[in-house]
Amino acid sequence: MAKLKMSKKSTKVDMTAMCDMAFLLLSFFIMTATAKVPEALPVDTPASTVQTKLPEENLGTLSIAQGKVFYGVTGREERVETLNKMGAKYGVTFTDEEQKKFALIDGFGVDIRQMKQLIEMKNEERMREGTQPGIPFDSINNQLADWIKISREVTKDLRNKDLDIAIKGDAKEEYPTVKKVLDILQKQKKNNFFLVTGLRNDDF
Amino acid sequence: MAELNTGDGGGKKGGGKVRSKKSNPGVDLTAMVDLAFLLITFFILTTTLSKPQSMNLALPEDNKNTPEPPVETPAWRTLTIVLGSGDKVLWYHGGLDKTIDGPVVSTYGKAGIRDLILSKKKFVDDRNKSLGEADLEKVGITVILKPSEKSTYKNFVDILDEMAITHVKKYATVDITPEDVKELETNKIY
Numbered sequence: 001m002a003k004l005k006m007s008k009k010s011t012k013v014d015m016t017a018m019c020d021m022a023f024l025l026l027s028f029f030i031m032t033a034t035a036k037v038p039e040a041l042p043v044d045t046p047a048s049t050v051q052t053k054l055p056e057e058n059l060g061t062l063s064i065a066q067g068k069v070f071y072g073v074t075g076r077e078e079r080v081e082t083l084n085k086m087g088a089k090y091g092v093t094f095t096d097e098e099q100k101k102f103a104l105i106d107g108f109g110v111d112i113r114q115m116k117q118l119i120e121m122k123n124e125e126r127m128r129e130g131t132q133p134g135i136p137f138d139s140i141n142n143q144l145a146d147w148i149k150i151s152r153e154v155t156k157d158l159r160n161k162d163l164d165i166a167i168k169g170d171a172k173e174e175y176p177t178v179k180k181v182l183d184i185l186q187k188q189k190k191n192n193f194f195l196v197t198g199l200r201n202d203d204f
Numbered sequence: 205m206a207e208l209n210t211g212d213g214g215g216k217k218g219g220g221k222v223r224s225k226k227s228n229p230g231v232d233l234t235a236m237v238d239l240a241f242l243l244i245t246f247f248i249l250t251t252t253l254s255k256p257q258s259m260n261l262a263l264p265e266d267n268k269n270t271p272e273p274p275v276e277t278p279a280w281r282t283l284t285i286v287l288g289s290g291d292k293v294l295w296y297h298g299g300l301d302k303t304i305d306g307p308v309v310s311t312y313g314k315a316g317i318r319d320l321i322l323s324k325k326k327f328v329d330d331r332n333k334s335l336g337e338a339d340l341e342k343v344g345i346t347v348i349l350k351p352s353e354k355s356t357y358k359n360f361v362d363i364l365d366e367m368a369i370t371h372v373k374k375y376a377t378v379d380i381t382p383e384d385v386k387e388l389e390t391n392k393i394y
Contacts, residue, residue: 015234015236015237016233018233019233019236019237022237022240022241022244025240025244026244026247029244029247029248029251030247032251033247033250046358046361047361048364048365048368049368049369050257050259050260050365050368051257052257052258052260054256064357166258167261170357171356171361172356174353174354174355174356174357175287175351175353175354175355175356175360178360179351182263186263189265191263192260192262192263193260193261194259194260194261195258195364196256196257196258197256197257197258197259197361198257200365
């Protein structure tokens with residue numbers, strides 16, 4: 001032979017199997033991921049080194065920031081049931097349509113008497129800062145205590161479990177507000193709950 | 205990017221037989237795989253990291269109606285931490301009227317209260333050992349936390365975190381007394 005021929009082998013790898021697998025995993029993660037829902041009350045949680053995970057079901061979350069308290073429970077059935085019982089107590093009735101809409105609201109912070117207007121609002125409007133003034137929790141009009149009490153009863157009826165309570169407080173919130181909420185819980189003999197915190201990564 | 209490679213599949217050349225030219229139907233998937241893995245990484249990281257952490261808090265039973273006599277703890281076993289304003293704390297060992305050590309102003313974290321809690325814990329444990337106590341856990345140090353009205357929620361979580369870090373088993377959150385407030389005022393952290 002006159003010329004030395006280099007063997008021309010293709011350097012390409014068959015990517016088909018890898019691609020299949022990658023997309024399989026990708027679809028799995030997309031489907032299991034839960035989208036972050038915008039919150040009506042922005043809360044900047046303080047950090048801690050303790051790393052207990054929050055339960056995902058049977059959880060009532062109390063958000064505390066700027067002196068306001070918002071409340072929300074997980075589970076649509078629980079939400080509707082709690083709303084109806086709360087309405088019955090305060091003399092407000094909700095239509096089926098309103099109940100359905102309420103079941104999709106994660107957390108709210110209004111007087112029960114303004115609940116109808118809140119449900120009527122569009123999502124963006126509802127989530128706008130300052131739209132919701134917080135649930136009243138002073139000694140004269142302690143709706144927050146009723147919400148917690150009724151949602152606990154509802155969970156007990158539906159799931160036969162005690163509702164876990166998580167407190168999601170803002171780092172800058174003054175202690176007296178937190179203390180008031182703790183007192184409400186303590187009065188209902190709910191002495192064990194979760195404090196939602198972020199992960200501490202700075203040197204403490 | 206995803207052009208179809210229409211070059212011949214690298215078969216024998218110059219063979220005797222004439223073959224119909226086979227076009228290669230393979231597509232370059234490299235970029236697609238890159239993208240897929242990038243997205244996978246993103247979703248893996250976001251799903252595990254976004255889950256909020258939490259800490260447990262247990263409060264004593266509300267017994268305002270049926271007051272029980274408080275459990276007697278010797279003064280030398282108690283350390284009181286009063287949370288003041290400006291991310292400062294005030295601690296004292298023993299009762300406020302007759303303190304064993306303190307009251308002293310300190311801060312949170314490694315540079316502040318942690319060493320003190322550890323040394324006080326050791327002090328109580330050592331003394332219990334010399335007294336011949338069998339169950340050191342049961343008679344260990346009791347830390348009393350008194351958040352004042354000027355402290356923030358962050359301060360409260362920080363001090364609870366400190367309890368977890370120093371492995372103090374017995375701690376209680378108690379309402380602040382006027383004497384403690386006065387003490388905070390004299391130390392200018394109220």
